[in-house]
Amino acid sequence: MSVLVFADSSEGKFKKTAFEVVSYGKKVAEQLGTNVIALTINASDSSELYNYGAEKVVSVTNDSLNTFNAKQYASVVTQVAKAESANVLVLDSTINGLYLAPIVAVNLEAGCVSNTVSLPSSTKPFSIKRKAFSNKAFSNTVISTENKVIGLAKNSFGVHENPVSGATVPFDAEIIDSLVKSEKIERVTGKVTIDDADIVVSAGRGLKGPENWEMIEELADTLGAATACSKPVSDLGWRPHSEHVGQTGKPVASNLYIAIGISGAIQHLAGINASKVKVVINTDPEAPFFKAADYGIVGDAFDIVPKLIEKIKLFKAS
Ligand SMILES: Cc1cc2nc3c(=O)[nH]c(=O)nc-3n(C[C@H](O)[C@H](O)[C@H](O)COP(=O)(O)OP(=O)(O)OC[C@H]3O[C@@H](n4cnc5c(N)ncnc54)[C@H](O)[C@@H]3O)c2cc1C
CATH class of the missing domain: 3.40.50.620 (HUPs)
Structure with missing residues (x-):
């Protein structure tokens, strides 16, 4: 045994x-x-x-x-x-x-x-x-x-x-035949994956459009984090489906999960609530995500995220 x-x-x-x-x-x-x-x-x-x-x-x-x-x-x-x-x-x-x-x-x-x-x-x-x-x-x-x-x-x-x-x-294992074979795998290189990430920076429909993801990527790069998104964001084609997290997307169990412009619907929370520390940035103080958050900032992502990036860069430089 x-x-x-x-x-x-x-x-x-x-x-x-x-x-x-x-x-x-x-x-x-x-x-x-x-x-x-x-x-x-x-x-x-x-x-x-x-x-x-x-x-x-x-x-x-x-x-x-x-x-x-x-x-x-x-x-x-x-x-x-x-x-x-x-x-x-x-x-x-x-x-x-x-x-x-x-x-x-x-x-x-x-x-x-x-x-x-x-x-x-x-x-x-x-x-x-x-x-x-x-x-x-x-x-x-x-x-x-x-x-x-x-x-x-x-x-x-x-x-x-x-x-x-x-x-x-x-161990000399016998390899059985398979009906399905992967011919080629194309990996996203140079990126931290959601599976392996200690920190995940995730954004939702509050970001208004795909053109606004530059600051999300910059925040993620500054923190060495993976990027993720809510389901509608990937459904709308703003971000790849591989970033969709939640009940019907990838589960997240990171040490830190930063949710920006995400309302905190139950289906989203179901997939991310195994994360240890959750930080929420949202303009609406009544957004359900605040109830699940460890830290919350009520405010506009377009004001807060650039300031956050600046502060983190300063902190890292010192
Ligand atoms: C069967 C089923 C399965 C589902 N599975 C999933 C799933 O796996 N994952 C998932 O994410 N969803 C899932 N959903 C969808 C889910 O119910 C929600 O509709 C979705 O999570 C909402 O996405 P969102 O928070 O990005 O968008 P919204 O609900 O539109 O929320 C946007 C938020 O951004 C805030 N905001 C707006 N402007 C700003 C700003 N400038 N700065 C900061 N905040 C701002 C708003 O106050 C709001 O709270 C599922 C639904 C169903 C029915």
């Missing part, structure tokens, strides 16, 4: 969530009196995971896995879980993790719990807390199957250093 975590990477580099799932898996393994094993696929330096408690890293290297394919990746995770006799599998809650969890759960005949926010409160029965109803409630869930798949909500456990002297072993 062991705990297996999938430490996801992109172009060889670990995603931030990889360190969080390993930190979490280590603690679950301690609760179960077993060890944690990390699985990497085409990662360039698996030894980075020893810092977070992974005594053993199973490394799969195969050019066919250079781009994420849910069916193929799920098959690899399943093969490694079986080979390592792992009956608890921990995945992150990025898009990849959300795709993988149910497929691997079916493969392993495992109970699957997504949006997990804490360590199991007991291991017999295996009881675990998860977010429910678009993060408006918690549900205590018992997994009664022998095999268990846990999807860890981003930023819910944190990254904890726990250095061990680990070892990496290669």
